[in-house]
Structure formats: structure tokens, C-alpha cells
Amino acid sequence: MSSTKDPLKLLFRKKPLKLEDWLILVEARAEQAKLFLKISSLPELGHTKCLKLHSLEDSHPLEFDSPRLIGVDDTPFLSLKTQGIYSLSCKNYHPDTGYKAPPGGVSYPDGHMALWGLTRDGEWVVVMVNFVGVADYKYGKEVARSVKILQTDLATMVNVTGVEPETIWDKLGEVVWELTRRRERLYKEALGLAQALEMQDKIISYIPR
Numbered sequence: 337m338s339s340t341k342d343p344l345k346l347l348f349r350k351k352p353l354k355l356e357d358w359l360i361l362v363e364a365r366a367e368q369a370k371l372f373l374k375i376s377s378l379p380e381l382g383h384t385k386c387l388k389l390h391s392l393e394d395s396h397p398l399e400f401d402s403p404r405l406i407g408v409d410d411t412p413f414l415s416l417k418t419q420g421i422y423s424l425s426c427k428n429y430h431p432d433t434g435y436k437a438p439p440g441g442v443s444y445p446d447g448h449m450a451l452w453g454l455t456r457d458g459e460w461v462v463v464m465v466n467f468v469g470v471a472d473y474k475y476g477k478e479v480a481r482s483v484k485i486l487q488t489d490l491a492t493m494v495n496v497t498g499v500e501p502e503t504i505w506d507k508l509g510e511v512v513w514e515l516t517r518r519r520e521r522l523y524k525e526a527l528g529l530a531q532a533l534e535m536q537d538k539i540i541s542y543i544p545r
Contacts (some may be wrong), residue, residue: 357541358501359490366490370458373421375517376490378456382416386424386449387467387478396477398465403461403480409449415486420455421511422463424499435476442471444476450497452504460493462486 343364346357353361382399389396399416429447439441451463465482469476494501 349542355501358505359494362501362504362508363490365505366454366458366460369508369512371513372412372515373454373456376419378511380416380477381418381420381422381453381463384422384424384451386427386451386465388444389477389481390472390475392508398480398483401480403405403465404482405485406482407484407486414455414459414461414487416483418455418461418485420453420461422451423499423503423507424449424451425452425499426450436473437476440518444478447478452493452497452499454504454508459487460490462493462496 343360346353346361361480380399383397384410385395385397387396387398387401403416405415425467427447427449429445431445435444446466446468448467451464451465453461455461462485464486465480467478467480468480470479473504488496490504493499494504
């Protein structure tokens with residue numbers, strides 16, 4: 337991978353960015369956002385909605401199924417409770433398995449999926465999920481059976497999950513902007529409260545004690 341003292345100088349060019357350039361830029365953006373993410377409240381991994389429920393448009397979070405965690409002995413700080421930025425990258429199905437719907441219905445085969453993530457502590461992770469398709473009342477659904485969380489580096493994460501670095505770049509930007517807007521709203525609310533309390537203090541100061 338090429339290196340440069342200022343990774344963001346890669347933005348000032350006319351030639352298309354190569355994969356190694358994108359990796360440098362994404363690492364730089366993650367480093368820029370690291371402190372901000374550290375002091376912010378982020379979604380937990382278990383809250384990630386990636387399992388189909390009753391319809392192709394509906395989904396439910398990982399923690400809903402209480403899946404078994406595997407392979408986290410060396411990284412006990414990683415769990416479904418770990419806050420961060422997570423996104424589904426790829427999903428694969430196993431033919432002729434799982435829930436087979438009657439004619440006109442939607443079948444839910446077994447399969448596995450991969451998610452990429454950046455924890456609030458700035459660690460890149462790959463999340464591998466094994467799931468099964470089961471019957472649920474009149475419909476079917478996907479149920480997570482096991483989750484494996486692997487701490488890794490950016491290049492490996494991209495290679496394993498197949499996520500495009502550009503997608504990660506965009507996602508980090510979206511999250512930071514959303515956190516910024518949230519803080520702006522909180523600041524305005526806090527400022528309004530502070531001004532109201534100040535006015536109350538002024539008024540009460542005229543009351544004899």
C-alpha cells in the first residue's frame with residue numbers, strides 16, 4: 337500500500353482512485369472520526385436489523401434471536417452489546433434448506449451473512465452470522481443461530497465481506513453528520529433550558545427571603 341504524509345492529499349487528483357488509495361482515505365476518515373465516535377452513543381451490534389421477518393421488506397435485529405457467540409475468547413470486549421457502526425455487506429443462501437413455503441408463499445432458506453463494522457473504540461470488525469429459515473405462524477422468518485465477531489484490519493475486512501471502500505467512506509460521513517445534527521438539537525434544547533433557568537433566577541431574586 338502506498339503511503340503519504342497527508343492521506344487527504346489523495347483527494348486532489350484527476351486520476352481515478354485505486355483500491356489502495358481508497359483504503360488510505362477510509363483509514364484517515366476513521367481516524368478523524370475516532371474521538372467523536374468515542375464520546376458519542378452509537379447503536380449496539382445486536383440492534384442491527386438484518387434478518388427477514390414475515391416479508392421481504394421487514395426485518396428484525398440480531399439480538400432478537402439470542403444467537404450463540406463463537407470465537408470471542410481472545411476478544412472478550414466484543415459482543416452484541418458493542419456499540420459502533422455496522423452494516424450488512426453480503427448474504428448467501430443454501431438451496432433446498434430452511435422453511436419451504438406453500439405455493440404462492442415466500443420461502444426462507446438457511447444461509448450466512450457478513451457484516452462490516454467500526455466499533456466506538458475505533459476497531460474494524462467482521463461479523464459472520466449463520467441463520468436458518470423457520471416457519472412462524474402463517475409466514476416464515478430468518479433466525480440467527482450463531483454470531484462470530486472478528487477484530488481485523490481494514491484491508492482484510494474489505495476482502496472478507498466484499499464491501500466497497502467507497503461504501504464505508506460514505507457511511508462514516510453519514511454517521512458523523514447525523515451525530516452532529518443530534519448534538520445541535522441537544523445544544524439548542526440545553527440552551528433554551530439554560531435561558532429559562534436564568535430568567536427564573538432573575539425573577540426569584542426580587543422576592544424577599
